[in-house]
Amino acid sequence: MATTTPAAPATDVPARGPARRRLRQGRAEARAGWAFLLPFGVMFTLVFLVPIVIALRASLFKSVASGGGLYGGGELVESFVGLGNYVDVLTNERFWAGMGRVVLYAAFQIPVMIMLALAIALLLDSLLVRRVGALRLSVFLPYAIPGVVAAMVWLYLYSPEISPFVKLAASLGFDLNFMGSTAILASMANMTTWTYTGYNMLIFLAALQAIPHDIYSAARIDGASSWQIVRHIKVPLVRGASLLAVLLSIIGTVQLFNEPTIMATANSWMGADYTPMMMAYNTMMGESSPSGDGPASAISIVMAIFSGLLAVVYTLLQRKADR
Amino acid sequence: MTTTLATPAPRRTIAQLLAPTTGDEPPRSLAPRRRARIITVVVLTVTLLYFLFPIFWVIIASSKSNADLIASNSLWFADIQYAQNYEKLISWTQGHFWRWVANSVLYSGAAGVIGTLISVSAGYSLAKFRYRGRGLATGVIMAGLLMPVALLTIPLYVVFNGIELTNTIWAIIIPSCVSPFGVFLGRIYAQTSVPTELMEAARLDGASELRIFATIVLRLLAPAMVTIFLFIFVATWNNFLLPLMMISSPELKPVTLGLYGMMSYFAPQKGAVMMGALLGVLPVIVLFLGLQRYWQAGLAAGAVKS
Structure with a gap:
């Protein structure tokens, strides 16, 4: 996280027009904002979003054991069953x-x-x-x-x-x-x-x-x-x-x-x-x-x-x- | 610089929230009548009996043998057998009981600390920075607040099974860290107690964003962090479905799962089970009593804002 901390831009910019300064400031702000959101964002994605996507996908398939036990020896064959x-x-x-x-x-x-x-x-x-x-x-x-x-x-x-x-x-x-x-x-x-x-x-x-x-x-x-x-x-x-x-x-x-x-x-x-x-x-x-x-x-x-x-x-x- | 900054707004907010309970005498015209007072006392006594009786009964029941539980007066002590029940508890859990309590402390503590830091950081970002995608991120996280978490546990198992993390401590700690409610609280607190002028002044002084966060913002948000920590800690301690799905080794079980196993798979001494229940909730109750005012404050923020 430490790598994404921009130096404060405002102080050392000579008067090159307030618009440009504001733009640079805006970019720095956006970068910092995202950086602070990132750790939670990554975890949230792993714990909330990925499981939702996986559940949606998994719900369209059904595993059938080709032989042996369900979680044991037999090979699991996943077959697409649509909305079945x-x-x-x-x-x-x-x-x-x-x-x-x-x-x-x-x-x-x-x-x-x-x-x-x-x-x-x-x-x-x-x-x-x-x-x-x-x-x-x-x-x-x-x-x-x-x-x-x-x-x-x-x-x-x-x-x-x-x-x-x-x-x-x-x-x-x-x-x-x-x-x-x-x-x-x-x-x-x-x-x-x-x-x-x-x-x-x-x-x-x-x-x-x-x-x-x-x-x-x-x-x-x-x-x-x-x-x-x-x-x-x-x-x-x-x-x-x-x-x-x-x-x-x-x-x-x-x-x-x-x-x-x-x-x-x-x-x-x-x-x-x-x-x-x-x-x-x-x-x-x-x-x-x-x-x-x-x-x-x-x-x-x-x-x-x-x-x-x-x-x-x-x-x-x-x-x-x-x- | 920071010592003077650390005292203001949020602490006062909590003090204010708690203020109405600390005896300011009502004006005469608002003071209630005697009959109303008597009815209130009766109603509150019944209420207290309802909420406290089971706790009282656990203390009684954990002192008894199975025979005494059936035969003796169930509302008072008989032949006190705390020591015997404790021994049975330890032997039935094959010596794992305190290990389970320690596991619960580890999982809840780790999830609480990590979860609080990432929640406050995210809440600060959503409250104090302008950038594209912020509205969407806020919406998605707040939708997560209303997501039935138990339903996520099933696909979560699939994900963790896929990356081979089931039956490890990470299978409990990682999911427990993620608290949309924590972000919600962190955002509200950051909005109300981190002055933008202060951040700008620090930037003008050449402080980096990380430094501003670590030295100023975290101090200002300290009360909020205690609240969030408590929420995540208790939620993790109380979670049952997640460890039930993720954990199979006895030495990794948290105390909730361990006690459930003890109760469901054997036909144990009931007094010993009740003793396990009592000892297993003690740490969280102590933490909870010690810091209870922060709960109030956290819930107040949620209730008033929504």
């Missing part, structure tokens, strides 16, 4: 079943989490609460715990023989089951909510604290109640922050992987394709058929397009609602 992998994905019932679960999951988990985060942020921002620092930290603490580890802890908290909740319910005469085929989605949603509410709460809190306090005083003088201030000033002013929070949540949910993977260690009926991301992983690793780079890439691309569509639709809906 996409057709396989789009006509695969298990893919759509997984997609359905993810959409259902997003449809109730995201609103619950965002509302909870907003409510806590509003409480912490109100004058009702004293120890804001400690509370904020407690709510945010789960975010420091890796999703997989959090999922392991909750899995044990759900496990019938050791769960304090199941025991408590049993002593009250209920039969609580967190792992049933319908309850399990809610059980996983709870894991995600527990981990990410604090993160979203902080986004809201930051947005709330950016609102000048004069507005509240003015509203008070005009006779507004606390509730009216929340309803008509605070909530509308954090909409921008909520858009960001919801978009990141949608993108996160489409890739749902950690929670179901951990859950599947105790519930083998969930299989290798409970969510599309699990399906993509297991397709790549050859534990689900059809397997290999091609089909796995096709699943990834379909999911990326799908999450992009969801994000665009949500943004448009919110814009429309704001008008």
Whole structure:
């Protein structure tokens, strides 16, 4: 990088016209700008752009082992199948079943989490609460715990023989089951909510604290109640922050992987394709058929397009609602 | 020269962001009523129970044998077996446990340092230099911010397999370094806290661009760098899919992958697993508590700007 640092041109240029000087300066600026962008640019290309191109290409091919094992002895023959992998994905019932679960999951988990985060942020921002620092930290603490580890802890908290909740319910005469085929989605949603509410709460809190306090005083003088201030000033002013929070949540949910993977260690009926991301992983690793780079890439691309569509639709809906 | 330059704008921004929490008494007319206060206390107590109970329970559970987990009161200590569970944790992980924690520290630390430097440099470039292609570069990187990263992991595996870097530390460190969010933050901070006049003055003094960056800009952006470092560090520590795909040797596993393997492939002592969970998150929690105000500041920049 050190080689691309031009000396400052401005000082020693005699008066040869400001236009030429500006041109030279512009070139030097462009060179320096590119030089500072370069290290990230190279890494970004390697980690984001190249994989996208490779995935696009790979999705048009399918590897077929000519003999022996898939990754072992036999030679892999790559054959061009056009959009065949996409057709396989789009006509695969298990893919759509997984997609359905993810959409259902997003449809109730995201609103619950965002509302909870907003409510806590509003409480912490109100004058009702004293120890804001400690509370904020407690709510945010789960975010420091890796999703997989959090999922392991909750899995044990759900496990019938050791769960304090199941025991408590049993002593009250209920039969609580967190792992049933319908309850399990809610059980996983709870894991995600527990981990990410604090993160979203902080986004809201930051947005709330950016609102000048004069507005509240003015509203008070005009006779507004606390509730009216929340309803008509605070909530509308954090909409921008909520858009960001919801978009990141949608993108996160489409890739749902950690929670179901951990859950599947105790519930083998969930299989290798409970969510599309699990399906993509297991397709790549050859534990689900059809397997290999091609089909796995096709699943990834379909999911990326799908999450992009969801994000665009949500943004448009919110814009429309704001008008 | 630089000591006086190092103090201004960004630190004050953080101080301002944190200011509302440090007790300025509200005017009388804004002070809330008593009933509202009681409801608030109840709601917050329930909230705190929800967020802190699992952590409390892990501390309890990691002190128990399997038999006690089933039989004893699950909300309090029984026969305390921390030492036995620790021994089991070490033997079940075949002595690799602390190696895994050290690996996590290495991967997260290296990715954090490299990632922060390249993010700040790129953010500075996008904020303070004019050149053709800048708009496009900004757009592409910001699109990367909304890219579902897990989906990239599959083709990334293909790429790293192709250059024979899978099952090496680089397969974790290189992808983890690249943080569009870091560039986003670096750009915002550079826009608000690096004065163009200062850069021009330094150029007139004959300083090279690299020197300006290393001696002036990096100091001005120090608070931003701590925020970006923390984001990348925690994201790397928490990542599970990437090591799951890339790493197969036990001695290269990070702690998340190691614990998952321990839990899924054997039928281990549950108390020992919970102890592993507890010890495995301790380093990141310590780092996180020590530097938590920087998170606030970083998120504030994101929330207010967008």
